[in-house]
Amino acid sequence: MSDSLSPWHHAALFARSAHAARTAVVARLRAAGCVFAEDEARLLVATADTPDTLDSMVRRRVAGLPLEHVLGWAEFCGLRIAVAPGVFVPRRRTEFLARQATALTPPGAVVVDLCCGSGAVGAALASAVSGVELHAVDFDPAAVRCARENVAAAGGRVYEGDLYGPLPETLRGRVDVLTAITPYVPSGEVGLLPREARMHESRLALDGGCDGLDVLRRVAGEAPHWLAPQGRLLVETSEHQAPQAVDILTRHGLTAHTATCHELHATVVIGGNDAGRTPTGA
Template identity: 55%
Template sequence: MADAPRLSTYPEPVSSPDLVARLRAAGCVFAEEEAALLEAAATSSAHLEELVVRRVAGDPLEQVLGWVDFDGGRVTVDPGVFVPRQRTAYLVELAAPLLRAGDTVLDLCCGSGALGLALARRVPGVVVHAADIDPVAVACAARNLAPVGGTALAGDLTDALPASLRGTAAVIVANVPYVPSAAVALMPPESRDHEPRGTVDGGTDGLDLLRRVATLAPAWLRPGGALFSEVSLDQAAVAADVFAAAGLLAAAHHDDEREATAVSGRLPG
């Protein structure tokens, strides 16, 4: 996408056909749908122009709107915070059946807190503790989780979590970055240029952080509790081996329709 012009470049209100054309010229594949969302979000013609300029400049649509529809509910997404992908809701579908009211959920590498929030919406009464190393993401997650009684803390994986939570988690969801470092340059510009690299770059083979999560998970899960992470289909076998090496009963899962792949690990007992 081209650099965004200053707002004063377009003093007149933008009509819908012109808006669609501008978005399409900027490379937006679903220009009509995006135009409708931007128009609905705008509070004035000047505000609409501000939103359009940001989108044409390449800001992710969800960050421009300030929200994303995830697992059937809205999740606030602030600028600079990783945008949860629709396929990641597969983790919610896998984890939710294991939960009941009162259970503890840990959402590591939480970003906006979308996973913890979705689980709390599906299973009212679960207690969500989220953590992320990025304070901007933590602030966003804290606002998202407040209505369901969840909390978000800034720290590296479990470093900021209360020690009292060790051995209590029924479910840990960890949407870790899993793109191999060499492949980050091949990602769509929206993610590559507008989301922190640390939210997508998973190291040489993409599994650096997943290995760390697998190592620490047994100490935080309760007996029978389970860890869930998203990976690529090509990584699934290796990721399952990583979970098994950590003492977890590992399994790989795949949803063809969404092209979503996940690996789970249950703590025996």
């Protein structure tokens, strides 16, 4: 009788080993105060390729590094979006903006994603709509590197710089859909954010100035010059900021309304270039 283990026995031993690893990781994560310890343990065990790698990942998570930074990716609209330490992690609520933008994006549309962070919104749009011409911008070099990786499959171009500054002039008056996850936390409230955000994400991606709407004002001010006739601007904001955000877009010549998803606690303000304003000098 052979001493070698059958494939069934190998599978059983592997399953027991994986279960033991998950149990140990769950215990460590719970002790550190992780609320979703079981879910996190499942992802960590599935991602690590060796016991040493798993131990290193768990130690970093226990030390407070966001789970997505430990894994190296975040799930967004069914996609794996690469994220790196220091880069803003795409939020689940932002999937609502991505869905709203997708519904407004025709095949072959010109799309610009400002304050793109990891490029999650642009990647989701390009994945859902065929033939999109995608351009994305962020001020943070680390975010730009992630965004380039995430939109490469769609042939997207990512620029490093301040809002519209690095965009090609040839895009003026041609943008069908303009998305912007501008920072909208008031400066005085940044200190109230969860520790993971405060300690491990760029403040530039969080701090929206005195009332949280400084960057939105700049985006809205230039938007009519970049949007095509009937083009749309979509920005994420908080529910209580939405009326003021609508007013800002309206004062810059855009029609504006609010869309809300209570399940995701998400609010999006949508502005339209319905007057068909064209760029100055065009």
